[in-house]
Amino acid sequence: MLYLDAVKHFVGSSFQSARGIEIVPILLMANLFLGIYYNLSVWYKLTEKTSYGALLAIFGALITIILNIILIPRIGFIGSAWATLICYFSMMLASLYIGRKHYPIPYDLKRVFSYIFLSFVLYKLSDLLNTTMLINTVYLVVFVVMVIVLEKSKKEVISEPELFD
Helix, strand or coil: CCCHHHHHHHCCHHHCCHHHHHHHHHHHHHHHHHHHHHHHCHHHHHCCCCHHHHHHHHHHHHHHHHHHHHHHHHHCHHHHHHHHHHHHHHHHHHHHHHHHHHCCCCCCHHHHHHHHHHHHHHHHHHHHHCCCHHHHHHHHHHHHHHHHHHHHCCCCCCCHHHHCC
């Protein structure tokens, strides 16, 4: 998102309307949650409970349909983007919650959500202050440095024998 001004030059002018650009951050965040959902979905495959995958998909479809019916008449295609974000976020949370009961994996949720929160804060700063690409690059470097610092501060070191127990 920090380089959306540069990316716009590679997209056709008919797709560059002010309203069209509004959905980009919403859909990028939605796809981040979809990616997390895909990573979380491994539990029902490993436990051979793939019926949960179907139930989660139906759950997501219902959220999408209901929210599209409610939001599109009110706010147009931006409503569909919000429905997508809410759907993927809900599916991610549901998979995490159900997965903890069937195949608990000790995810460091605090760390994951701190990365998401930090990226959101930096994006909002860039958006509100209408910063240049140079300042946005500084924001990106700040984010990368924060990730490196947080990852180096991890005290959990997994030795090789533990990986195969």
